[in-house]
Amino acid sequence: MILSNRYNFLYVHIAKTGGTSVRAALRRLQWRDPYYPAQWLCSRLSHLTGHRIAAKLPRHAKIVCAQEMLPREMFDGLFKFAFVRNPWDLQVSSWHHLKRERPHLLEGRESFDAFTRWKLDPQRPYQYHLDTAITPQTDYLVDLHGRLLTNYLGRYERLLEDFDYICRTIGVPTPALPHKRQATDRSKDYRSYYSDGLAELVGRHFARDVEMLGYRFDGP
Template sequence: MLLSPRYRFLFVHIAKTGGTSVRAALQGLRWRDPWYYPMFLCSRMSHLSGHRIGTKLPRHAKAVLAQELLPRPFYDSLFKFAFVRNPWDLQVSSFHHIRRERPHYLGGHQEFADFLRWKLDPERPYQYHVDTSITRQSDYLVDLHGEVIVDFIGRYEQLHDDFATVCARIGITQPALPHARKATDRKRDYRSYYDDDTAELVARHFARDIKLLDYRFDPD
């Protein structure tokens, strides 16, 4: 999550949706923000700014946390945005990320289908680094009543165009959007990783995302 009091925005960073690139592109704005130094120095004393510095907002915090932590008029005044991704594609991306950077979290499952079944098994013991991609994307976007509380939901599938919309809304010249953490070990088409059973497994687990965000396994 990235908060800018000067530019009046709150970026809700959902893992594996291009958020690292968005964060990197916007990071330079922090140095122009007069609140940056209080945010850095007062990480445990946020009350000094009337709780406007958001120093207790984790990198992948949900929007509802910011809504509850920040004063409501201040939260409401922010342009709040996030990026989302096709759930089937996101699971493939997450698998390759874990296999590349944290292979010990694979639980001994080297193939995507086996790993997916193991990961989505409700009886499996919880592990944070595996379960970040189990969390529904919609959970990051809604309040305690299930109502969407962000102003703009961009899509990974049209990241550059939607990032341009974000920059226009916050009133900045669009910075370069780096392609961070590019995977080189995956097939291009996520659909090739699935059979009918594993595709349905994702459809059931992420049904709320698929409905809210209007995704399909085969967008064609």
């Protein structure tokens, strides 16, 4: 999550939606923010204390955290945005990411089908790096009553165009989006990874994303 007082925006970073690139592109705006030194200090203090002092908004914080922490008039006046992604495509991206960076989490379940079924099993013990990818994207975007709090939702599927719109809205030149954390084996269409049964399982798990964000298995 990025909060900018100078440019009056709040960016909600949902994992595997191009957010690392967006954060990198917006980083220079943070350096110009009058509150950035205080934000940086709080971030360092939080890290040094093992995040025991609740002094910062985490990278993948839900928007309701900012709503609770910020003064109401300030929160209401922010331009609040996020990027979302087709849930079936997101799961393929997450699997590739874990294969590349945390392959030990896949041991015994190396195939996409086996791993995804295990990951979505409600009886599975909690593991942070798995559960960030199975949390519905809409959980990051709504208040405690399920009401959408963002002003704009960009789509991963049109990342460049929507990022340009966001930059024009907050009144800054659009910086180039660097390519960050790209999967090494994504030549295949995400749909080819799925059997009918697995596609249905993912659709049920992310039913609210499918309904609220307007996605379907075959695309947006």
